[in-house]
């Protein structure tokens with residue numbers, strides 16, 4: 001029997017799908033077999049509002065402990081769900097090329113954002129999404145929802161009934177005109193046909209790290225040389241530069257994934273450009289800024305995020321976003 005590595009995953013459809021995708025690629029590159037280990041996490045059983053959960057990293061903590069205890073050799077996370085502080089003994093050894101970074105509107109009858117009826121009910125548990133929606137459409141009613149992607153999608157009028165997956169839409173009321181979800185998750189789950197508008201980043205800046213996966217191992221290595229090499233080969237340098245800048249901004253603002261902060265970096269020729277927004281939860285105040293650097297490398301990306309955050313803080317961003 002050929003050697004295998006163990007990959008840990010949460011049990012949600014999104015987690016198992018993206019873990020399967022990454023593990024398959026690494027298996028192809030390394031020639032190793034894969035064994036999947038399911039890890040139940042606190043974030044999957046708590047039922048309160050996401051905004052009220054407070055502490056960041058509830059989704060990742062149990063998986064990380066499992067990795068530290070050598071219950072698995074590799075953990076696959078959604079990067080945007082990871083706190084910006086890296087735990088001792090673990091390293092993000094691979095960040096693959098990013099999926100679509102945008103947020104997506106999923107509404108009934110194919111409606112786009114500007115076609116939603118006056119006062120339409122739009123579901124999201126994210127203060128960042130709610131605030132930016134309200135900044136664009138102050139008439140909308142933001143409804144705090146949580147749950148996994150198919151469950152949230154099933155709350156939209158007319159959609160719950162049509163989802164053919166047996167785990168989806170059962171008992172959902174169709175009580176919303178629309179929900180906002182990450183396009184990346186919808187695509188990975190094959191649910192992107194329900195997207196009625198990809199929200200332009202000029203209206204809705206995504207969460208730092210959105211659309212990117214983070215493949216984590218113990219700092220000492222995965223225990224499989226071929227896997228360590230595959231992780232290095234599967235890492236995408238452009239994505240890493242972007243997400244480092246975005247997460248550096250978030251950590252300098254001392255904010256987490258539940259904060260009303262959006263950030264998106266991209267490469268423009270040889271330059272790294274970072275755009276960011278800080279909002280108050282009702283969308284009545286938004287501060288949007290950008291910065292760029294021609295300097296290459298991870299340290300410069302980190303510096304870019306830090307400098308932009310400091311400039312925004314100097315102009316009151318932390319107060320606006322309720323972080324001060």
Ligand SMILES: NCc1[nH]cc(CCC(=O)O)c1CC(=O)O
Nearest residue numbers: 078081181182184185210211212
């Ligand atoms: N917080 C849940 C979560 N974590 C990652 C994704 C989507 C995939 C991604 O952004 O990489 C989602 C669902 C969503 O926000 O719609």
